[in-house]
Amino acid sequence: MKLLSLISSCLFLFLTLISIPLNSAQCIDQPDPTQPSKKLASKCSMVKKQPMKNLHHKVQNDTNMFIIQLNCTIQDPIRCEKVKSSFEEAGRIISSTLILNTPILINAMFHSMESPNILGAAGPFRSIPMKDDDGFERLYPQSLVKQFQLDVHPEFAPVDIVADFNSLVPFWFEGDPPITSIQTGFLELILHELMHGLGFASAWNDYINGDVAVAATPEIIGLTTETTLPDSSAKFVFNGFQERALDKYLFLLPENKSTSSYASELNKFAEFGTTYENVSVFLNQFITSPQYLVAKEIFGYFIIPKDLVFKPSASDKEEDMTFLETSLNPFQPGSSISHVDSLTYTNTSEFLMTFSQEKGRTLNDNIRIGGNYSGGAIGYKLRLLLESLGYATNENPNPYKSFPIEEYALSSSTVVSISYMEILEL
Ligand SMILES: *[C@@H]1O[C@H](CO)[C@@H](O)[C@H](O)[C@H]1NC(C)=O
Ligand SMILES: *[C@@H]1O[C@H](CO)[C@@H](O)[C@H](O)[C@H]1NC(C)=O
Ligand SMILES: *[C@@H]1O[C@H](CO)[C@@H](O)[C@H](O)[C@H]1NC(C)=O
Ligand SMILES: *[C@@H]1O[C@H](CO)[C@@H](O)[C@H](O)[C@H]1NC(C)=O
Ligand SMILES: *[C@@H]1O[C@H](CO)[C@@H](O)[C@H](O)[C@H]1NC(C)=O
Ligand SMILES: *[C@@H]1O[C@H](CO)[C@@H](O)[C@H](O)[C@H]1NC(C)=O
Ligand SMILES: [Zn+2]
Numbered sequence: 001m002k003l004l005s006l007i008s009s010c011l012f013l014f015l016t017l018i019s020i021p022l023n024s025a026q027c028i029d030q031p032d033p034t035q036p037s038k039k040l041a042s043k044c045s046m047v048k049k050q051p052m053k054n055l056h057h058k059v060q061n062d063t064n065m066f067i068i069q070l071n072c073t074i075q076d077p078i079r080c081e082k083v084k085s086s087f088e089e090a091g092r093i094i095s096s097t098l099i100l101n102t103p104i105l106i107n108a109m110f111h112s113m114e115s116p117n118i119l120g121a122a123g124p125f126r127s128i129p130m131k132d133d134d135g136f137e138r139l140y141p142q143s144l145v146k147q148f149q150l151d152v153h154p155e156f157a158p159v160d161i162v163a164d165f166n167s168l169v170p171f172w173f174e175g176d177p178p179i180t181s182i183q184t185g186f187l188e189l190i191l192h193e194l195m196h197g198l199g200f201a202s203a204w205n206d207y208i209n210g211d212v213a214v215a216a217t218p219e220i221i222g223l224t225t226e227t228t229l230p231d232s233s234a235k236f237v238f239n240g241f242q243e244r245a246l247d248k249y250l251f252l253l254p255e256n257k258s259t260s261s262y263a264s265e266l267n268k269f270a271e272f273g274t275t276y277e278n279v280s281v282f283l284n285q286f287i288t289s290p291q292y293l294v295a296k297e298i299f300g301y302f303i304i305p306k307d308l309v310f311k312p313s314a315s316d317k318e319e320d321m322t323f324l325e326t327s328l329n330p331f332q333p334g335s336s337i338s339h340v341d342s343l344t345y346t347n348t349s350e351f352l353m354t355f356s357q358e359k360g361r362t363l364n365d366n367i368r369i370g371g372n373y374s375g376g377a378i379g380y381k382l383r384l385l386l387e388s389l390g391y392a393t394n395e396n397p398n399p400y401k402s403f404p405i406e407e408y409a410l411s412s413s414t415v416v417s418i419s420y421m422e423i424l425e426l
Contacts, residue, residue: 066091120165122193161197349373
């Protein structure tokens, strides 16, 4: 998500119930990147690896491992063409840093949104629960799971990343006349958003309280025995608080505690499979439990500058850590945590993943201001982060892999994913 100028925040409790059969992973699909709280639990049965084939989509430039399906609904073919070229260029830039063995399919929209203040957004379409080497189960973006080349894996959705950009924004495209102070560089925005789609996203957020965040948990996963329509009166079966892939590497300073240790504490709230009368009974019990104090304690770190770091798997050195965005107070869902600290990294070679993109600057301007880093838009720390998640690079050709979970759903059941809407921005 990338901020334009105005933040329009819109919070609501979102519940989905979908039937999940035995032996299926509880994947979570987020079909609309501008509404990340819209989460659909989806069945993803274990399937055998398909032999590599790309009958439907031909990779046009073999240096670009991203396949773009663009739906450009504006009546301006020249601008649509610039949008398409920008996606292709972003794909080439990422493909020159990451060694991708499997093409990544992006479904992109470029259209006029209701508000001119929304730039757009992108994210993984499907998140897949995987087992990490520390014993934790975490949600992995499909783009990354595909790169693991597992013989058996949860079924993939037909698309890896969904992207949605607002044609009302005065974007600047590569090759246009010099950028003006009101224009936003489109290529930089796409690169930023694709990083979220590739897995630069934390699960930690306040999914419980309304307007003002005061506590944080990972994704709340639940099951219910009802198989009918979404229903807030249905029985709720608690199935754990689940982090995302990025969260494996997050540490709280100065104590150097992992966020995962907090997830463990939170998961002592109840045994997986504990049934509640309905979701609000669950939430009320959680709020009055000792674990809620844990959720409040960790939240405290998320609003103090430089209290949260990403430690890359390959290095213990302090200079290789990345401070994540915890300078925003009040906490801004969508901007806090899932970005690098803007006070530290704006105007440096790590500019790409700050939460706001300065207008009037092209991607090349920012690379130059950042010191002409040889890796270009993808800074050194960002590369270490992507390698830690499991993406191969020339420097680290054999990265870490997580594994699919063998025993899935408790029984024939339904999954509930509770979430608050993130800030509608980018
Ligand atoms: C593929 O992309 C590279 C890097 O941008 C470019 O140099 C090359 O000409 C492209 N090849 C084709 C066939 O378009
Ligand atoms: C493009 O998006 C519009 C608006 O959502 C939709 O009606 C149309 O079917 C889409 N076209 C394609 C080719 O997907
Ligand atoms: C949830 O259960 C409680 C306790 O039985 C009840 O008071 C409340 O009305 C229920 N909520 C819904 C939405 O059914
Ligand atoms: C921080 O904790 C991690 C994991 O518990 C450990 O590997 C690392 O050595 C610790 N670092 C410092 C500086 O204490
Ligand atoms: C980045 O550079 C611009 C222009 O020099 C300056 O106005 C701004 O304060 C800088 N931002 C930070 C966070 O250093
Ligand atoms: C990057 O290179 C350009 C042109 O070579 C130079 O003008 C600029 O000062 C360099 N940036 C930094 C921060 O060194
Ligand atoms: Zn962002």
